[in-house]
Amino acid sequence: xxxxxxxxxxIRLLATAGAVGVxxxxxALLALATVRTPEFASTQTFxxxxxxxxxxxxxxxxxxxxGSAVETLQSHLDTDTDWTEQDSRRAMARLVGFGAGVMxxxxxxxxxxx
Amino acid sequence: MxxxxxxxxxxxxxxxxxxxxxxxxxxxxxxSPGNPARAIAGQRASEEFVRQIERELxxxxxxxxxxxxxxxxxxxxxxxxxxxxxxxxxxxxxxVNKLPITLELALYGQLIGILLGIPFGIIxxxxxxxxxxxxxxxxxxxxxxxxxxxxxxxxxxxFAQILGWLPTSGRIDAQRFAIEGITGxxxxxxxxxxxxxxxxxxxxxxxxxxxxxxxSHMILPAATIGIYSMALISRMMRSSMLEVIRQxxxxxxxxxxxxxxxxxxxxxLRNALIPVITVIGIQFGSLLGGAVLTETVFAIGGIGTLLVxxxxxxxxxxxxxxxxxxxxxxxxxxxxxxxxxxALDPRIQQ
Numbered sequence: 001x002x003x004x005x006x007x008x009x010x011i012r013l014l015a016t017a018g019a020v021g022v023x024x025x026x027x028a029l030l031a032l033a034t035v036r037t038p039e040f041a042s043t044q045t046f047x048x049x050x051x052x053x054x055x056x057x058x059x060x061x062x063x064x065x066x067g068s069a070v071e072t073l074q075s076h077l078d079t080d081t082d083w084t085e086q087d088s089r090r091a092m093a094r095l096v097g098f099g100a101g102v103m104x105x106x107x108x109x110x111x112x113x114x
Numbered sequence: 115m116x117x118x119x120x121x122x123x124x125x126x127x128x129x130x131x132x133x134x135x136x137x138x139x140x141x142x143x144x145x146s147p148g149n150p151a152r153a154i155a156g157q158r159a160s161e162e163f164v165r166q167i168e169r170e171l172x173x174x175x176x177x178x179x180x181x182x183x184x185x186x187x188x189x190x191x192x193x194x195x196x197x198x199x200x201x202x203x204x205x206x207x208x209x210v211n212k213l214p215i216t217l218e219l220a221l222y223g224q225l226i227g228i229l230l231g232i233p234f235g236i237i238x239x240x241x242x243x244x245x246x247x248x249x250x251x252x253x254x255x256x257x258x259x260x261x262x263x264x265x266x267x268x269x270x271x272x273f274a275q276i277l278g279w280l281p282t283s284g285r286i287d288a289q290r291f292a293i294e295g296i297t298g299x300x301x302x303x304x305x306x307x308x309x310x311x312x313x314x315x316x317x318x319x320x321x322x323x324x325x326x327x328x329x330s331h332m333i334l335p336a337a338t339i340g341i342y343s344m345a346l347i348s349r350m351m352r353s354s355m356l357e358v359i360r361q362x363x364x365x366x367x368x369x370x371x372x373x374x375x376x377x378x379x380x381x382x383l384r385n386a387l388i389p390v391i392t393v394i395g396i397q398f399g400s401l402l403g404g405a406v407l408t409e410t411v412f413a414i415g416g417i418g419t420l421l422v423x424x425x426x427x428x429x430x431x432x433x434x435x436x437x438x439x440x441x442x443x444x445x446x447x448x449x450x451x452x453x454x455x456x457a458l459d460p461r462i463q464q
Contacts, residue, residue, distance in 0.1 A: 046177045047144035054138030061130040065448055069392035076353045076389055107178045 021101020049102030056095030194431035214298025215416035227343025235351020257345025266411035395451030
């Protein structure tokens with residue numbers, strides 16, 4: 001498969017989630033800044049974005065590292081679920097984009113606000 | 115043979131894992147209530163003094179600046195200095211001192227789990243639906259279900275208080291032996307010292323008294339942490355072995371006249387071990403987590419106890435450093451497991 005064709009859907013996945021994150025981050029910052037101080041709003045919203053990013057990156061790499069082992073474990077212990085390593089990776093990639101988007105959105109919105 | 119490309123690919127995965135853990139820990143610490151500058155200064159310190167500490171630590175900078183600085187320092191392996199736990203000491207030094215204690219505990223726990231879990235699993239599978247199988251399964255289920263904070267005090271009560279066979283806490287009889295740190299692993303250090311004393315003055319059992327003391331202190335905590343490991347490994351081994359012994363190639367080997375034991379150990383065990391080995395890797399993470407509780411129950415001052423203490427006093431650099439080290443170890447163990455896994459089944463590398 002050509003590199004472009006391989007990259008395109010992956011970048012789209014990250015970019016769409018990232019765009020949603022930027023908007024969500026900026027809106028959350030503005031909403032929180034109306035009830036508390038802008039510094040507090042910036043810190044907390046950025047930290048929540050970082051939390052999502054950290055969790056997602058960890059989830060993604062965990063899926064790559066141990067996904068097949070978990071699938072094997074589930075089938076051997078007769079606890080079959082529909083969980084697959086590929087689905088998990090895609091979901092985590094979306095969350096990576098969203099979390100990073102929130103962090104960027106908050107940073108930009110704070111810079112514009114102050 | 116395991117290819118270098120496969121190992122390099124796995125090593126590259128260390129980067130996102132450590133980045134994810136670092137980000138997660140940073141976010142959690144930022145979201146948790148309280149002020150580290152206040153924790154350092156003390157509750158009675160003036161506001162001005164607290165502000166001064168905040169400025170010194172860069173806590174007033176915008177959060178993305180703090181985040182960027184934290185990531186850059188982490189990449190440079192600069193984990194900072196401890197705020198409160200061991201004030202002013204580099205986190206790296208603290209971790210180097212504490213890590214061997216937890217590693218030793220987890221390794222012996224894992225060893226007990228593997229050495230007992232695999233044979234129990236095989237016996238259980240071979241004697242399927244007999245009394246031995248039922249007893250082993252009940253044992254495994256109990257082992258998985260019993261939490262360490264309950265099984266720990268229970269073994270102390272039985273083996274230390276009632277029977278008086280083993281010591282209850284610590285790593286060695288500190289009043290009798292002074293240990294010179296070599297590797298930090300107390301059983302190894304005391305053994306090496308015993309050998310040195312033997313070479314200097316001839317063999318005497320008393321040369322190894324410190325080693326025996328260290329081993330006797332290790333048995334209960336390692337057994338406590340190993341019970342859970344043993345239970346899971348035994349359960350996995352049983353189901354995996356049952357699946358393998360029903361395969362055609364096992365039947366063929368038996369039909370050709372090969373003995374039951376040789377068929378089982380030569381053809382069956384290798385294939386049955388594949389899923390078990392992956393579980394052992396995942397399980398090592400649980401052992402490190404379990405070490406936090408075990409260290410507390412048995413009063414062993416390892417990295418787990420350090421983590422709990424650092425969280426209590428909001429010592430950010432120590433918490434971040436400790437969690438990063440845990441993640442690094444977990445990933446390295448998984449790499450080892452992957453290599454073992456692909457050595458057993460070369461198709462996995464593709």
